[in-house]
Amino acid sequence: WILMATAQTPTNIAVIKYWGKRDENLILPVNDSISVTLDPDHLCTTTTVAVSPSFDQDRMWLNGKEISLSGGRYQNCLREIRSRACDVEDKEKGIKIEKKDWEKLHLHIASYNNFPTAAGLASSAAGFACLVFSLAKLMNLKENQSQLSAIARQGSGSACRSLFGGFVKWIMGKEDNGSDSLAVQLVDEEHWNELVIIIAVVSSRQKETSSTSGMRESVQTSLLLQHRAKEIVPKRVVQMEKAIQNRDFPSFAQLTCADSNQFHAVCLDSSPPIFYMNDTSHRIISYVEKWNRSEGSPQVAYTFDAGPNAVLIARNRKVAAQLLQKLLFFFPPNSDTDLNSYVLGDNSI
Ligand code: DP6
Numbered sequence: 001w002i003l004m005a006t007a008q009t010p011t012n013i014a015v016i017k018y019w020g021k022r023d024e025n026l027i028l029p030v031n032d033s034i035s036v037t038l039d040p041d042h043l044c045t046t047t048t049v050a051v052s053p054s055f056d057q058d059r060m061w062l063n064g065k066e067i068s069l070s071g072g073r074y075q076n077c078l079r080e081i082r083s084r085a086c087d088v089e090d091k092e093k094g095i096k097i098e099k100k101d102w103e104k105l106h107l108h109i110a111s112y113n114n115f116p117t118a119a120g121l122a123s124s125a126a127g128f129a130c131l132v133f134s135l136a137k138l139m140n141l142k143e144n145q146s147q148l149s150a151i152a153r154q155g156s157g158s159a160c161r162s163l164f165g166g167f168v169k170w171i172m173g174k175e176d177n178g179s180d181s182l183a184v185q186l187v188d189e190e191h192w193n194e195l196v197i198i199i200a201v202v203s204s205r206q207k208e209t210s211s212t213s214g215m216r217e218s219v220q221t222s223l224l225l226q227h228r229a230k231e232i233v234p235k236r237v238v239q240m241e242k243a244i245q246n247r248d249f250p251s252f253a254q255l256t257c258a259d260s261n262q263f264h265a266v267c268l269d270s271s272p273p274i275f276y277m278n279d280t281s282h283r284i285i286s287y288v289e290k291w292n293r294s295e296g297s298p299q300v301a302y303t304f305d306a307g308p309n310a311v312l313i314a315r316n317r318k319v320a321a322q323l324l325q326k327l328l329f330f331f332p333p334n335s336d337t338d339l340n341s342y343v344l345g346d347n348s349i
Contacts, residue, residue, distance in 0.1 A: 001095050002052040003088070005138035009047075009130035010040040011123070012161045013197070013311050015256040015303060016240050017263040018170060020219045020229060025072065026178040027157045030219070031233040033170045034186070034240050035161040036313070038197060045126035047111040049134045051097070055106035062111050062127075069109075076154040077132055078107075085139035102139060109134075128155030129162035149183035158211075165189040167244050169237070192247050195313055196320035200327060202280045202308040209274050211306040217270045224269040228262055249315045253298035256313065260303040261285075278308040280331065287330060288312070299323075 018033035038044075058078065060069050069075070085102035089095070097105070109131065113123050132152040136143065143151075145163045153160035153170075161168040164185040173181030209217075218225045236255055243251035267274040277285075281304055292298040300323055301313040314320035 001093060002050055002054075003090060003093070003095055003097070003138065004048055004050040005134050006046065006048040007130050007134035007137060008040055008044055009126045009133060009162050010038045010042075010044040010165075011126040012037045012158065012168065013303060014158065014161075014305070015252070015301075015313075016233060016237055016259050017305075018157050019263050019266060020215050020225050021157070023176075023178065024216070025076075026181075027073075027153050027155075028178050028181050029157055029170065029172045030225070030229040032172050032237045033158075033161070033233075034237060034244075035158070035168050035170075036195075036197070037162060037165045037168060037189070039189075043113075043115050043126065043199075045111055045113050045123065045130040047109065047127075047130040047134045049131075049138050050108045051105050051138060052108075053105065055108055058107045058109075060109040060111065063113060073128075073155050077128065077151055078135075080151045080154065081132065081135045081139060081141065084141050084143060086142060088138075088140045107135070107138075124156040125158040125162050128152050128159035131155065132159075133163065146182045146184055150178065150181060153178070153181060153183075166191055169241070186241060186244055192244065194316045196317055198312045198314065198320060198323060198327075200284060200310040200312060200331070202278065202284075202310060209276075209306070214267065214270070214274050214276075214306055217272075217274065218266050221271040222266050222269040224262075225266045228266060232262065233259075250298050253292070253301035253313070253315075256301040256303050257285075257289075264304065276306050276308065277304055281308045281310060284310045284312075284327075284331070287326075291326070 012035040014033050014035040016032070016034040018029050018031070020030035022028050022030050058069050060067055069078070082102050085099060087099050088097045111127060111130065113126070129152045132148055132155065136148055141148070149160035149163040152163060160183040161170050163183055166188040167186040168183050169186050170183045171181065173179070236259060239251065240255050243255060264277055267276055285302055288300050288302050292300065299315055299319045303311045305311070312323060314323050
């Protein structure tokens with residue numbers, strides 16, 4: 001016999017960034033973060049997990065290619081889930097798995113991204129969230145979404161925020177064992193559904209410094225990171241929650257842009273400095289800043305993760321359409337810039 005479960009999970013984009021760990025093994029952050037989860041139609045991972053007595057080892061395929069599960073992050077997630085597995089019964093198929101059987105049974109996992117991995121867009125967030133959620137379904141875990149988010153966190157920090165739609169906060173927690181470092185939903189996907197997210201793919205090259213090693217270098221060398229985590233982010237998180245509750249776009253945009261810029265300032269303050277944005281990224285920032293100023297109040301927010309691609313959040317569909325037109329005019333595909341494609345997240349949250 002074989003028993004399967006499938007789940008689909010969108011990626012999320014941080015508007016208050018997570019950058020820096022206080023525990024690298026458990027993936028515990030130095031500050032809270034807030035993100036918006038994208039619409040699953042655009043950037044998402046679909047994962048099918050299967051169990052069968054005929055499987056002789058745990059195996060995983062990503063976009064059709066087998067990958068190793070020996071890394072600590074996969075092992076931590078699998079161990080945490082197995083230890084919480086419950087009895088499962090499928091009367092139709094005559095299958096009964098008892099709690100104690102899960103330790104001996106092996107899993108096959110097949111995961112697909114609906115966007116090219118080569119596009120340089122974050123995939124680990126959706127990937128680990130989807131892995132944890134699909135396994136929790138298969139093994140009948142009784143944990144709620146926040147408790148599951150604390151398991152996904154051990155795969156990749158940002159993954160914990162993809163267990164919910166809408167706007168999500170990852171509470172950093174205080175406990176050494178990480179039990180209180182988990183995600184909660186601030187508002188659901190209907191709360192602010194006029195926002196539209198456009199991702200301008202500036203470069204599809206793999207980033208040179210991974211988030212994991214970049215944040216390690218920042219924690220070890222950047223004084224600005226310490227100041228940001230202690231003095232800036234706690235206040236900013238409160239202001240951001242208020243802006244989201246009130247659907248206050250000017251405050252939301254100001255905080256989002258400022259936080260992205262400070263995250264990249266921390267990268268520059270690291271030794272050796274880390275450059276994630278390129279000239280095209282900088283030109284997009286200048287362009288959006290100028291446009292927002294000429295309109296008298298912000299129409300678009302920008303944020304950049306550990307790479308040069310711009311995530312642009314427009315206040316409504318009309319602004320998004322104008323933005324797309326302007327981007328195509330100022331940064332035509334295949335021009336001397338390497339801004340080569342756009343992914344439009346229509347009504348993306
Ligand atoms: C810049 O979650 O990819 O996107 O926990 O080491 O897997 P690990 O890092 P990851 O870092 C994401 C960093 C970021 C900001 C954010 O998503 O909050």
